[in-house]
Amino acid sequence: MTHQPQPASLSLPIKGMTCAACSTRLERVLGKVAGVDRALVSLAAERADIRYDPTLTRPEQLVEAIVKAGFQADLARSGEEDLDRAEAEYEAEARHQLLLLTVAAMLTLPLVGQMILDLSGAHVMIPPWLQLALAAPVQFWIGGRFYRGAWTSLRGGIGNMDVLVALGTSAAFGLSAWHVVAGDAHHGNLYFEGAAVVITLVLLGKGLETRAKRSAAGAIRALMRLRPDIARVERDGVILEVPAALVAVGEIVVVRPGEIVPVDGAVVEGQSQMDESLITGESLPVAKGVGDGVVAGAVNGDGMLRVAATRVGTESTISRIIRMVQGAQASKAPVQKLVDRISAVFVPVVVAVALASFLGWWLVAGDIQTAFVAAVSVLVIACPCALGLATPTGIMVGTGVAARHGILIKDAEALERAHHVSVVVFDKTGTLTQGRPAMISAMAVDGDRDAFLRLAASAQQGSEHPLARAVLAAVPPEALAAVSEFRSLPGRGLVATVEGRTLLIGSRRLMIEENIDLSSLFALAAAEEALGRTIMWVAEAGRGLGFVSVADPVKPSSARAVAALRALGVETVMLTGDNALAARVVADAVGIDRVVAEVLPEDKAAEVAKLKGTGRVVAMVGDGVNDAPALAAAHIGIAMGTGSDVAMQAAGITLVRGDPALLAEALSISRATTRKIRQNLFWAFAYNVVAIPAAAAGLLTPVIAGAAMAMSSVSVVSNSLLLRRWRMR
Secondary structure, three states: OOOOOOOEEEEEEEEOOOOHHHHHHHHHHHHOOOOEEEEEEEOOOOEEEEEEOOOOOOHHHHHHHHHHOOOEEOHHHOOOOOHHHHHHHHHHHHHHHHHHHHHHHHHHHHHHHHHHHHHOOOOOOOOHHHHHHHHHHHHHHHOHHHHHHHHHHHHOOOOOHHHHHHHHHHHHHHHHHHHHHHOOOOHHHOOHHHHHHHHHHHHHHHHHHHHHHHHHOHHHHHHHOOOOOEEEEEEOOEEEEEEHHHOOOOOEEEEOOOOEOOOEEEEEEOOEEEEOHHHHOOOOOEEEOOOOEEOOOOEEOOOOEEEEEEEOHHHOHHHHHHHHHHHHHHOOOHHHHHHHHHHHHHHHHHHHHHHHHHHHHHHHOOOHHHHHHHHHHHHHHOOOHHHHHHHHHHHHHHHHHHHHOOEEEOOHHHHHHHOOOOEEEEOOOOOOEOOOOEEEEEEEOOOOHHHHHHHHHHHOOOOOOHHHHHHHOOOOHHHOOOEEEEEEEOOOEEEEEEOOEEEEEEOHHHHHHOOOEOHHHHHHHHHHHHOOOEEEEEEEOOEEEEEEEEEOOEOOOHHHHHHHHHHOOOEEEEEOOOOHHHHHHHHHHHOOOEEEOOOOHHHHHHHHHHHHOOOOOEEEEEOOHHHHHHHHHOOEEEEEOOOOHHHHHHOOEEEOOOOOOHHHHHHHHHHHHHHHHHHHHHHHHHHHHHHHHHHHOOOOOHHHHHHHHHHHHHHHHHHHHHHHHOOOO
């Protein structure tokens, strides 16, 4: 029997992309590499996420294909980037771009001044040869990037923004230079200022766009800064400072007051408060003591803690969150596929429109000067940058904002689908309830509740059953008596000897088997069971001592979560394997109207499929391994971050701190992000629909066209950044 090789994934930072056509072309190039199953290239995130068959291709071959296509990729920077190095490279690149922009502005300013004076009626003309000398460095040195980008793009068989800028400015510069050389230069036939201003404005727009995109990616940088480089580890009784990445599972890490926790783990000694706000979105400090879990990236309060590492390095919670957010920001929403198809044919269409505009003005109107200006304006203004940035920048900001509030969105498809959700299906245990039983009440036959409860808890010290732990948690450890004998009765209960007394603890069935009369307590126990609680009976030497009722408490925020969903017009359903009585009690407590109880784990997915068959968009919320099939079967799965890893892998959205109140917030941020993307696309399309005909009609000059093109990209990114104002209700 042959086994299919597991696909490998690679995430690479990409440099050299200038517009949506670039990312589309690179996806096509990577898609043609043998073994590549999927390639997603994000213009806004400047990353390529590739899934491939490692038996057919190697990462080096993928990088080689990217370089051949005219872009830059660094295999050493794949995965999670080194933050300090990335910051240093960004600063160096920003300084270089500022230098080029400053020189371009200084060389262009005299040409613009001449144009302004000319328009005001003062006919002042800089000598033609000086105009040529001022414009040439802007065109060929500072604007050289457009020629390089255009060449690699055309060599790859597709046009991009660089092609349009290079064509438009070269035409303006070339015709002007011809007139200078021919000796017939005058105000009416020199367009040096147009070419120089377009290049300068495009560079300015690109600089502003890069700053805005960097701001949009702020969530990733904030998360990366949460990972400390150094951890203090106890080894052979000595505390050593070691790189956090080298801590092994099981080692004891010392976390001092005010320090960032370097690993996921459990507290083995000490008490403190922790700020987990950047991980869970919870603003209040969380108390931590022995046995409590801590996550890497949390900020310790004023207590010293000793923590046993359970997850380290790339498996820590913060690293997994970073990978999930990076994956979401690099993924593409379904609407982006339409934009990519449009971008792929956009440049050839624009060139055709420019040519038609030129021929129309020249042949029909006989005005070659207007024809030339119109054609150049069409080429310059039609750059599809705003179109390419409309969706990815919205996704980057939306997923970043969600992550800061403890809502992890796995991909753009989940983000886009979430705003359509009309039915939310809840699992009960661990989702609407705490997922761990707690003692609710105790009833003693002799009326001495405290003494009875002390005996019942002491007898269960040898049990690992969740119900036993619930009773033990209700009694202070120092009050417990020693157990001399302990024997488990699988499926029924236990027998234990406490202070010389032999106690029998278990179900009603066990009591009946042992002929113990509990009739005096049956009515009280039945009332507890009617509320969905589990009864643990306690007896001694053939006589009943009393009972303890235990239940899985409803989370405090569950009712609020259901009410918020109802306010959004979303129907709620509870799907559980519990008995109908217990399920109904929880449903009534939180406000859910429809309950499907006593469902086997393997049948949960089928129940979700039935709801999908009604034509509505269904979200499934769960936390356990048994919920994974249903999470995958729903239109969108939502996992509790306090649940199993399997559930989180199957879900499209994870609520980090397991708070159901975040459900409505997840739908809200999805709706806000989708609205913002639609606004961006509307303005990007409207801009091109209005601007191209206006340019073709001779209503715009190349200078105005260049400014409008640059500002359209900046406006789209800035509009996306407004999402950062989103706040939880």
